[in-house]
Amino acid sequence: xxxxxxxxxxxxxxxxxxxxxxxxxxxxxxxxxxxxxxxxxxxxxxxxxxxxxxxxxxxxxxxxxxxxxxxxxxxxxxxxxxxxxxxxxxxxxxxxxxxxxxxxxxxxxxxxxxxxxxxxxxxxxxxxxxxxxxxxxx
Amino acid sequence: xxxxxxxxxxxxxxxxxxxxxxxxxxxxxxxxxxxxxxxxxxxxxxxxxxxxxxxxxxxxxxxxxxxxxxxxxxxxxxxxxxxxxxxxxxxxxxxxxxxxxxxxxxxxxxxxxxxxxxxxxxxxxxxxxxxxxxxxxxxxxxxxxxxxxxxxxxxxxxxxxxxxxxxxxxxxxxxxxxxxxxxxxxxxxxxxxxxxxxxxxxxxxxxxxxxxxxxxxxxxxxxxxxxxxxxxxxxxxxxxxxxxxx
Ligand code: SF4
Ligand code: FES
Numbered sequence: 001x002x003x004x005x006x007x008x009x010x011x012x013x014x015x016x017x018x019x020x021x022x023x024x025x026x027x028x029x030x031x032x033x034x035x036x037x038x039x040x041x042x043x044x045x046x047x048x049x050x051x052x053x054x055x056x057x058x059x060x061x062x063x064x065x066x067x068x069x070x071x072x073x074x075x076x077x078x079x080x081x082x083x084x085x086x087x088x089x090x091x092x093x094x095x096x097x098x099x100x101x102x103x104x105x106x107x108x109x110x111x112x113x114x115x116x117x118x119x120x121x122x123x124x125x126x127x128x129x130x131x132x133x134x135x136x137x138x
Numbered sequence: 139x140x141x142x143x144x145x146x147x148x149x150x151x152x153x154x155x156x157x158x159x160x161x162x163x164x165x166x167x168x169x170x171x172x173x174x175x176x177x178x179x180x181x182x183x184x185x186x187x188x189x190x191x192x193x194x195x196x197x198x199x200x201x202x203x204x205x206x207x208x209x210x211x212x213x214x215x216x217x218x219x220x221x222x223x224x225x226x227x228x229x230x231x232x233x234x235x236x237x238x239x240x241x242x243x244x245x246x247x248x249x250x251x252x253x254x255x256x257x258x259x260x261x262x263x264x265x266x267x268x269x270x271x272x273x274x275x276x277x278x279x280x281x282x283x284x285x286x287x288x289x290x291x292x293x294x295x296x297x298x299x300x301x302x303x304x305x306x307x308x309x310x311x312x313x314x315x316x317x318x319x320x321x322x323x324x325x326x327x328x329x330x331x332x333x334x335x336x337x338x339x340x341x342x343x344x345x346x347x348x349x350x351x352x353x354x355x356x357x358x359x360x361x362x363x364x365x366x367x368x369x370x371x372x373x374x375x376x377x378x379x380x381x382x383x384x
Pocket of ligand 1: 286287288289290291292293294309310313349352353354355356357359
């Protein structure tokens with residue numbers, strides 16, 4: 001807990017028992033947090049690809065060659081696996097968000113599916129736009 | 139009824155004698171229908187009167203007897219001894235400073251609950267003669283589960299985010315703030331916005347969902363947190379209005 005100081009002498013707070021690796025429930029959570037590292041690595045890989053694309057056919061061919069290296073293949077597989085795990089776990093919690101609500105029960109609820117799909121489409125479009133910009137295509 | 143002797147390991151901390159908490163063992167003759175709280179009371183009454191722990195209602199209502207039993211946050215008045223095998227380990231709630239033995243410091247928890255203004259906020263109060271505020275069963279259903287919270291703080295003890303970000307306002311406070319935001323009689327959404335959506339608000343949550351797993355009243359704080367994220371995002375973009383009493 002934060003330092004909302006109390007004059008009472010106290011022993012420091014202890015972390016949840018078995019955190020972070022002793023219980024499956026916390027291991028799952030740590031794994032979920034770890035997905036960010038692999039998604040970052042995947043993102044960097046994509047940016048390198050876009051840079052190679054901007055540098056011409058030779059650099060692009062080298063990039064494709066590098067993608068075929070067994071270590072890079074294994075890493076790509078890990079990135080894919082972690083991305084799928086992130087998506088599944090996020091959807092497991094995300095299903096709890098049925099509608100956006102404020103105060104007195106509103107008019108028509110905002111359908112989560114439409115909002116979610118709209119958001120994902122917007123992210124994709126923005127991502128592709130940024131990649132094209134970085135790659136010097138735009 | 140015959141008693142069965144069970145071994146308990148209890149985390150003890152007496153600041154005048156110990157620099158840090160340590161486990162002490164007790165052999166306790168338990169009746170078959172005892173809950174862990176009965177065993178703690180038996181230790182205090184018959185074996186070691188220096189043991190300190192909190193409790194009141196003994197029926198899962200007051201929320202004061204929360205502790206870790208074998209690592210899991212539970213209400214000890216609702217945790218039957220017979221459901222545990224072998225040694226039973228009892229510790230104070232995690233993520234809270236320890237005042238003494240099994241008693242934790244709750245000031246910060248109370249401040250966090252207060253920060254979301256868990257009461258009905260209105261621009262203008264009606265006169266009594268104007269009658270009550272009417273609410274349909276459907277409107278009540280919108281928030282009913284979130285009003286079942288008994289402030290036992292088990293969700294705070296289970297939350298891995300609070301372990302690393304102690305200033306996170308936390309699951310119960312957000313569930314309560316969300317409960318009032320959903321209440322058809324309330325107009326205080328804007329007043330709760332900073333506490334719920336500011337730096338230590340809903341966005342600190344990273345979907346561990348442990349709060350909802352341990353809640354003894356079947357509140358789903360993770361649902362409240364994530365619904366509040368969506369609502370807050372829509373308010374931030376201006377798609378949904380913030381309701382204000384000012
Ligand atoms: S939400 Fe549940 S676990 Fe958290 S304080 Fe309220 S009753 Fe306890
Ligand atoms: S003693 Fe009241 S909830 Fe356990």
